[in-house]
Amino acid sequence: ATCPVCGYTTPYARVREQIRAKRGGTRDARMIAVITLRPDGTRGFRLATEQDVAIARKAAAELARREREHRGPLSLVPDESTPAERGPGASRGSGAWQWNLQTWGDLFTPRQALALSTFVRLVREAHQEVLRETGDAPFARAVTTCLAVAVSNTSPYLSSLSIGLKEMMDLRSVFWGSALPMHSDFVESNPLKAQLLGGFDYALDLVAQVLEREGAQGFRPGTVRQGSATSIPLPDEAVPYVVTDPPYYDAITYADLSDFCFVWLKRMLGDLHPDLFRSLLTPKAEECIADPGPPPPGLQPKTREFFENTIERALAECRRVLRPDGLAVVLFAHKGTAGWEALLNALVRAGWTVSASWPIETERAARMQARNAAVLASSVFLVCRPRPENAGVGEWRRVLDEMNRKVAEWLPRLEKEGIHGADAIFSCIGPALEVYSRYERVETAGGQIIPLGDLRNGRGQVVQRGYLSYVWEAVAREALKIIFPEADPSGFEEDARVTAVWLWTLRARANGAVAEEAETLDEEGEETVKKAPPGYALPYDDARLILQALGAHEERLSRPGGIMEVRGNLARLLPVAERRRWLLGAPAEAEGARRPRPAQLELFEEPAGEPTAELTVTSGKSTLDRLHQAMLLFADGRSEALRRFLVDEGVGRDDRFWRLADALSRLYPMNSQEKRWVDGLLARRRVLGL
Numbered sequence: 023a024t025c026p027v028c029g030y031t032t033p034y035a036r037v038r039e040q041i042r043a044k045r046g047g048t049r050d051a052r053m054i055a056v057i058t059l060r061p062d063g064t065r066g067f068r069l070a071t072e073q074d075v076a077i078a079r080k081a082a083a084e085l086a087r088r089e090r091e092h093r094g095p096l097s098l099v100p101d102e103s104t105p106a107e108r109g110p111g112a113s114r115g116s117g118a119w120q121w122n123l124q125t126w127g128d129l130f131t132p133r134q135a136l137a138l139s140t141f142v143r144l145v146r147e148a149h150q151e152v153l154r155e156t157g158d159a160p161f162a163r164a165v166t167t168c169l170a171v172a173v174s175n176t177s178p179y180l181s182s183l184s185i186g187l188k189e190m191m192d193l194r195s196v197f198w199g200s201a202l203p204m205h206s207d208f209v210e211s212n213p214l215k216a217q218l219l220g221g222f223d224y225a226l227d228l229v230a231q232v233l234e235r236e237g238a239q240g241f242r243p244g245t246v247r248q249g250s251a252t253s254i255p256l257p258d259e260a261v262p263y264v265v266t267d268p269p270y271y272d273a274i275t276y277a278d279l280s281d282f283c284f285v286w287l288k289r290m291l292g293d294l295h296p297d298l299f300r301s302l303l304t305p306k307a308e309e310c311i312a313d314p315g316p317p318p319p320g321l322q323p324k325t326r327e328f329f330e331n332t333i334e335r336a337l338a339e340c341r342r343v344l345r346p347d348g349l350a351v352v353l354f355a356h357k358g359t360a361g362w363e364a365l366l367n368a369l370v371r372a373g374w375t376v377s378a379s380w381p382i383e384t385e386r387a388a389r390m391q392a393r394n395a396a397v398l399a400s401s402v403f404l405v406c407r408p409r410p411e412n413a414g415v416g417e418w419r420r421v422l423d424e425m426n427r428k429v430a431e432w433l434p435r436l437e438k439e440g441i442h443g444a445d446a447i448f449s450c451i452g453p454a455l456e457v458y459s460r461y462e463r464v465e466t467a468g469g470q471i472i473p474l475g476d477l478r479n480g481r482g483q484v485v486q487r488g489y490l491s492y493v494w495e496a497v498a499r500e501a502l503k504i505i506f507p508e509a510d511p512s513g514f515e516e517d518a519r520v521t522a523v524w525l526w527t528l529r530a531r532a533n534g535a536v537a538e539e540a541e542t543l544d545e546e547g548e549e550t551v552k553k554a555p556p557g558y559a560l561p562y563d564d565a566r567l568i569l570q571a572l573g574a575h576e577e578r579l580s581r582p583g584g585i586m587e588v589r590g591n592l593a594r595l596l597p598v599a600e601r602r603r604w605l606l607g608a609p610a611e612a613e614g615a616r617r618p619r620p621a622q623l624e625l626f627e628e629p630a631g632e633p634t635a636e637l638t639v640t641s642g643k644s645t646l647d648r649l650h651q652a653m654l655l656f657a658d659g660r661s662e663a664l665r666r667f668l669v670d671e672g673v674g675r676d677d678r679f680w681r682l683a684d685a686l687s688r689l690y691p692m693n694s695q696e697k698r699w700v701d702g703l704l705a706r707r708r709v710l711g712l
Contacts, residue, residue: 042122046204048131048182053078054207057186059215082132088139096292099127099135100285102303105278106318118183118204126285134180137213138286141173141222145290163294168233170290172226174283179211179220200274202282248298250308251336256343264340264350267401268333271361272312277304310336312364330364337372341408348408350374355401360563362448363475363490366455369406370474375459378405379452381445402448409459416461418472422492428453429496437504443529444564447497454493464489491570498523498571505685515644516574517585518682523568524595525689528558557587558595565593585646598650598696605642605651639667645678649686652679653699656706665710674712680704 024031041047053070060066085099092098104123123129130138149166153159178184183202186209211220218224249255251266269276281303292299306321310332313324322328340350354365369376380403432453436446458464464472475488505522506514514522560568565586569576579586583604587594639655642648652673655664668674683700690697 038121045128046121046123048128051131051182078133081136085132085136096289098139101125101127102285118202121204126281129181129183131182131210134210137180138177142286142289145169145173166294167291168229170287172222172229173290174287175225175228176213176222177283177286180213182208184208184211197279200279202279252332252339254339254343258342259345260343262345262348264344266340267353268365269310270355271329271364275311275313277306277309280304326364330368333365333368334372337368337374341373344408346408350406352404352406353401354404367474370459373409374406375409376404376406376452376455379403379449381441381449404452413460413462416464418464418466421457421464425454425457425493426496428457430500433497433500434504443527447527450493450497458489494567495571498568501526505689506681513678514682515646516572517579517644518646519572520568520574520579521585521595521646522685522689523572524558524560527560527568529689557597560593562588562591562593598653601650602654605647606639606654639663641671641673645676645682648673649679649682652703653696656702657699668712669710674710680707
């Protein structure tokens, strides 16, 4: 933290310890500014005055008085414990716990806690008033429940973790994506403002809209039952359809996040819905997530095996209650292949046959998680049917041949439908699994069972390939045929094949290129604004599968001067500029004086003069290396050196060079410098007589 006045810098660790000593610092927060609403609807800002600060102090004194006088089974302000730090896994997304926020009440300033506790009291009084006027206990409970939901929906905008978005000048909920990160500053909403986000009036209107819409439908009433997915309260073969959106492996701590609203709802509805609020906090023992960090006291570790076994029991229950001619749809949107494999393993073991899979755009592009990140914009819907009893054993060679044929038919169809990259890859799972999952098991001629996922030893080494690795291999092979429609992809070296499939995987995500300032969550779950590393990032697990499917070697591609870099759980395809030292032998600024010119030449623009220093380029070992060298020469405006490289040395007379350039031109993101450079080369091809 750097003081804007004197410039003194306090180390990050010391800042954290100071705030930890104040249990997050919520009760010591200093008001910096006040946001005002102008008559024309625009926002303004002014410095906080002494009167503003005095009002906040008065609210803190009033809260302290009410806490002293409060009597009841629950505290006035929630004193239930927040989750403890548990390291990696799903809980990593909530960095707020690392700042010693010990209770849920620590997330609220005194004025926020005073407002919410006042709403709690008014909701309780409203229940008594409705009951007195109508004498109808169920009706009074229903009205009170709706009011309580409105208060609950106000609380995420009235917390020390609420933020304001610069570009929209608007309030944002505490939930950043699916986490509770810590923020260096926050916005405190006025809950009494009318018809604006963060106010009670706005939240109540949303509840009323739902009631009005549903009340006007005239449909037959349905039945809603709450229960564990591993013990569905329905008889065998009772329903024609099952639709489920299961947990996303290690992505979200659903129960921990629910506690944020649960503690306030319990204070309003605890005695009206005792079955829902009988526990201190939301139950977590059976929560189906992967969270390998140390578990809370008394709970078992949430390992991958726990996730798979629990999902399998739930999907087996779904199969039990579904009619034999019924249909199930399983939605999944987790972008990591580990989550996919865990779900698919459970699905097959539970007795389902996957008959199709389709990506459907379900995710809002403006959501927090999607900002400057390579995330799936769609969810994949798996269409499943119960596998018949005594389905028999599949012969491995036939299963493999049929799978390859289906992928070869399916991927071009998806491409024509405008489904590319990651969405297309995961959409091939359905047709591929249809072949595998129609049998109880798949065996080789020698009787060896082919597992769905790879089998590994204690050191993490693959000892037997699973079916899915062959699927990724088939997808990569067909993807290369799409990327290089007029060439044999095997004619390109592994670095070119990996680059093409990597970019194709990110092609559906316009924000796949991470090269600009991004507001993100760091590895400890805290909000941070920083320059993201340039390049094209994928989860390491996904990158590993691409390498495996293409028969590429990670150690060769990630060597100094290579095309990729692995850091932790993230793999990065390096931008061409980062390879300059290895491809041209010197950084751009050391290559001699250059004439002043615009940052980027137009396609057919010729430089006014060649730099004074001669530059001799030794042709790279692979076609991709040579293409990157030519792109860098073009970027530097070295037309004569580029001509010598392409014409005199014959690099440009290799047809593979231009086929690769054409393919990468179609794959690089539109706003990337690589796209501009390779397009510039293609435009000069005819000028150079190539």
